[in-house]
Amino acid sequence: MEVSESVMKGLQTLADPSLFDLKSFILFTEVAFDSLLSPRGESALANQDLKHIDPITLKSCHTAATTFILEGIKHNVDKSTMGSCLEDLRFSTERVDIFYTSFQKNKTALECLLSSIDSCPPHVTDVTWRLEYCLKVGLLLLLFYVNALDISCLFSQQNSHVHKVNQPSYLISLNTEKGGTSSHINFNCTMEQLQDLVGKMKDAAKSLERATQA
Structure with missing residues (x-):
């Protein structure tokens, strides 16, 4: 002990x-x-x-x-x-x-x-991501998904309220664990939003480091 x-x-x-x-x-x-x-x-x-x-x-x-x-x-x-x-x-x-x-x-x-007492929030165990890029080709939307391993391509009917044409976005999946139970938090964001998120996480990490050294 x-x-x-x-x-x-x-x-x-x-x-x-x-x-x-x-x-x-x-x-x-x-x-x-x-x-x-x-x-x-x-x-x-x-x-x-x-x-x-x-x-x-x-x-x-x-x-x-x-x-x-x-x-x-x-x-x-x-x-x-x-x-x-x-x-x-x-x-x-x-x-x-x-x-x-x-x-x-x-x-x-x-x-x-x-x-x-269940005040402990889930903790992140892993992160996966892929980059989505949508191109308009005629009446179809061409969706490119890029991750660390490969590039895949899907065709979809044109649907402007679902896909943003000619704008890249990131699809992020956070693997979390709480009390031995695993779950996923999925969201998408633009490059600017992702950069903002990463910046805030770095600030949080620095604050935690300072607190532990105090």
């Missing part, structure tokens, strides 16, 4: 008896689980018995604890795995037992919560 450095630091702070005595630790653990399952969320931290703890410290520990809890639910960790991880983060045996007892008590409810 791997966690980020910020989560490890937050849990190490939570394990420090000079900051969280046993009474505060027990209460904080209850609040952490309650904040995940109740509409109150982080407002549960406003408990009067936790007022003596610095608010910034309290919030960072809360973020670390709830992240750790959800990771434990997602990976279905047992007591040995969780205990080993928490002991490495300076939790005493008593605190490990308290934390894991709350984990087991709330596990079913948290599993139901996670299964009901």
